[in-house]
Amino acid sequence: MSITLTKAPFRADQVGSLLRPENLHKARKEFKEGNITAEQLREVETQEIKRIVDKQIEIGLEAVTDGEFRRTWFHLDFLEHLNGIEGYVPDHGYKFEGLETEKYDVRNIGKVSFNPDHPFIQDFIELNEIVDGRAVTKIAIPSPNQLFNSGIHNPAIYPDIEEYANDIIQTYQDALKVFYDAGARYIQLDDVYIAGLSSPEIPFNNGKYSRDYLIDLALRVANGVLENKPEDLVVTTHLCRGNYQSTWAFEGSYDLIAPTLLAKEKVDGFFLEYDDERSGDFKPLEYIPTGGAHVILGVVTSKNGELEDKEAIKARVQEASQYVPLEQLGLSTQCGFASTHHGNKLTEEEQWIKLKFIVDVAKEIWE
Template sequence: MSFKLNPPFRAEHLGSLLRPEELLKARMAFEKKELSPEELKMVEDKAIEDIVKLQKEVGFKGISDGEYRRHMFFDGFFEHLEGFTYIAEAPREIFKMYVPDVGVFLLKETKPPSTTLCTGKIKHVKSGYLPQFEALKALVEPSEVKNIKLTLAAPEWYHLRHGENAYDKSIYANNEEHFNDIAAAYRTELEILYEAGCRNIQFDDPLLAYFCAQPMLDGMKAEGEDPEALFDSYIRLYNNCLRDRATKLPDMTVGLHLCRGNFRNSVHFSEGGYDAIATKLFNEINVDVYYLEYDTERAGTFEPLKRLPRNKTVVLGLITSKFPQLEDLEEMKKKVYSAAEIMASGNAQSKEEALQRVCVSPQCGFASHMEGNLVTRDDMKKKMQLVVELAKSIWPDA
């Protein structure tokens, strides 16, 4: 499938943005049952209207709602499916400690962890994303609706965390059966969003990047799990979710965002370059664009981009969203040109041709979780402006 640069745009952001203080207070009050859903929505509506204005002010063409209606970046899908159950206090032994963020959390927390497990037959009964999209749609011009970016949870989110404990064995005999029903639910969700006018989605998936982390691979092998076979099964899951793209979602742009964790207080969870997964990641998953973390050495070099095929685009996450210090514009430009040269060398292209398959962004969102990173709103705005400035310095019509 050929990728059309419409969207992403030359200057991108990754969906989540810092919440204003009044929204944080409102959500905390709501979680304590001190605020009604209607009252919370009023605060959300105002905050989203303001953040849309900010995105337009700094020059972004692709617009998100900042994930302001979510507590966590992965909210919005699994909790609306029949067959999934929220577990407020889950036994620690059902978690896979080799998963980088799981290990960090469970070692720090003394109280029982919460999670969501598949306890019955999976069925799509309600779209959690549609109300978010419709509300954002009302804030932009009709011509801009196609540019709205909606971020989605990774389909394997709970499976990697729980492995064989992720689903009830009396319902699903094996992973493939379980994944088939998850994929069917995603296909329904995507069709609903497409019918509403959504043309730009981004799967947020730090888990695939974890397969670059040697400690996780070692931990999986120690427990008898084959990392490569599991990675292959996740590729099949993605492609099953996107099975009907050509016929039912013909002009929907599908992106895949990989990072190494972006928790409150600017924490990351894993390290390791894309080298080990690049060939399969870039050539076997049926998406158009990859949003890749490249703000620090923990993501490795640009060499894996040699394996990015000509019909796909990369958004280089060169500017960190974790800390306020501004990157040097000229240094960022050099990195973009370096990436393009490497891409060209792997595809028998000129650097100029490869450069047409490159965009720029922060390395991740500014608030993957409600609390956000160690930056202020002003810091965030300056970072966003730098992304736009970087794009315009390379592609003047960005």
């Protein structure tokens, strides 16, 4: 199958994760209890991925994903398969508004590098074969900066955080090359860490490093990863404030990171969370260079099934166009529908209605 340059990110786009159907939950439970094999579980995953790929194409999305149906977490499944990183069960889960997540995390146990046998590569190849050129195959992986979240970096292995950063850059450069060689032309980097740097209430690294230093480091890591990116590989960043069973982890506008990361990160687009007042206003978008990165406005929420008012969404896009030219904007939900296997609190039917709504509204705005 020939591969052509995409127009991604698209006017109507999506963050990537989709609600897991009940039979997939059931198969995962049966596998965990030893009642079915890994091969049998994978077959269930594959059949469901085929179904949702067809559905995404049917409703008009130009970029389709596997819904992250082979993952438990949007980020940990990828990170724990890097060399030098392992998954483990900590004493506590992540703190979200009103609840604590399931207990699982990753930690640094050795020098970090990319594993060429990373399971996500085969997952992408199989997804791309299912899509079969009918749309652009999109894959979302955690941003390299996710490895700077509290508790992951091991100072005994990397006393110098700059050395840690350099190895992460090389790891992700290698990852992008392997995905590209496998046929990937649209990769999204999911980043809660960078969004967190813009939240004044969140302390990082126990105060060892200043916020300004960490923002600068995050920019250098992101741009270092993209330094040798092929011209026809589209890479976007999705900035998120947490998405777990319809709750959130923190709040704050993009003000603190806009002059650095929004202005200078060399991605092709930003997926930005703007579905409620926690996100602040659109003013930080003034730092996006004209003719630079596209901004995909996450003004439709994935956290509940209530459908937004079409005219209100159009008005919000017009408001954002005061800071970024309309031709540089697009539309999506603020996050995926299931950043973890648990999923948000809405039905699958409501999920598809939201995605079709985004496609239809985008057509009215831009066509």
